[in-house]
Amino acid sequence: KNEVEQSPQNLTAQEGEFITINCSYSVGISALHWLQQHPGGGIVSLFMLSSGKKKHGRLIATINIQEKHSSLHITASHPRDSAVYICAVGEAGSQGNLIFGKGTKLSVKP
Amino acid sequence: DAGVIQSPRHEVTEMGQEVTLRCKPISGHNSLFWYRQTMMRGLELLIYFNNNVPIDDSGMPEDRFSAKMPNASFSTLKIQPSEPRDSAVYFCASSQAGTSTSNQPQHFGDGTRLSIL
Numbered sequence: 121k122n123e124v125e126q127s128p129q130n131l132t133a134q135e136g137e138f139i140t141i142n143c144s145y146s147v148g149i150s151a152l153h154w155l156q157q158h159p160g161g162g163i164v165s166l167f168m169l170s171s172g173k174k175k176h177g178r179l180i181a182t183i184n185i186q187e188k189h190s191s192l193h194i195t196a197s198h199p200r201d202s203a204v205y206i207c208a209v210g211e212a213g214s215q216g217n218l219i220f221g222k223g224t225k226l227s228v229k230p
Numbered sequence: 231d232a233g234v235i236q237s238p239r240h241e242v243t244e245m246g247q248e249v250t251l252r253c254k255p256i257s258g259h260n261s262l263f264w265y266r267q268t269m270m271r272g273l274e275l276l277i278y279f280n281n282n283v284p285i286d287d288s289g290m291p292e293d294r295f296s297a298k299m300p301n302a303s304f305s306t307l308k309i310q311p312s313e314p315r316d317s318a319v320y321f322c323a324s325s326q327a328g329t330s331t332s333n334q335p336q337h338f339g340d341g342t343r344l345s346i347l
Binding site for chain 1: 286289341343
C-alpha cells in the first residue's frame with residue numbers, strides 16, 4: 121500500500137467548475153505539501169500545512185490530521201489550472217524526506 | 231530572486247558514459263534535495279543535504295550514483311556509469327530549514343531531462 125494516495129488520478133473539468141483533489145496518507149506527518157507541476161515540467165509549491173485550512177486566490181487546501189486526509193480545491197477553474205497536482209507529506213521525525221503521491225492530472229476545458 | 235538553477239536542461243548520452251547534473255540553490259537556503267521523477271515511480275527523494283552535509287542518502291539507487299555539495303551555492307549529482315534505466319527527470323530543490331525541513335516549502339528547479347541510450 122502506498123503511503124500517500126491521491127484521487128482521482130485523472131480529472132477533466134469544464135471551465136468554471138469547482139474541483140476537488142483528495143490525498144490520504146498512512147504515516148504520522150509534520151507537514152503536508154501540495155505541489156503543482158506544469159505541462160512544461162516545472163514544479164511549484166502551492167501550500168504547506170499541518171492543520172486547518174489555507175487559501176491562496178482560487179485555491180484552498182484543507183487538512184484533517186485525525187483522518188489523515190487533505191483536499192485541494194480550485195474554485196472557478198480555468199484552462200490555465202491544467203497541470204498535475206502532487207500531494208507530499210513530511211514524515212514526523214524525519215529530517216527532510218518527503219513522501220510523494222503519484223499526482224492528479226487535471227485538464228480544464230474551455 | 232533567481233530561483234533554483236539546474237543545468238543542463240536536457241542531456242542525451244550513451245550508456246556507460248558519466249553524467250553530471252548541476253544545481254545552484256536559492257541564496258540563503260541551507261537545505262538541498264535531489265529528486266528523480268519517472269512515469270512508473272513518480273517523484274522520489276535521492277539525497278538531501280543540510281548545511282552542505284549529506285543527511286539522508288537512502289534514496290540513492292546504487293553506487294553508480296553520487297552527490298556532492300562542496301559549498302552552499304553548488305551541488306552535483308553524478309551517475310557513473312550511466313544505464314538506460316537511469317533515464318528520468320532529475321529535480322533539485324532547496325529550502326530554508328528550521329527544526330524540520332519537511333515543515334519548510336521547497337523551491338524546485340526546472341529539472342534536467344536525462345535520456346540514456
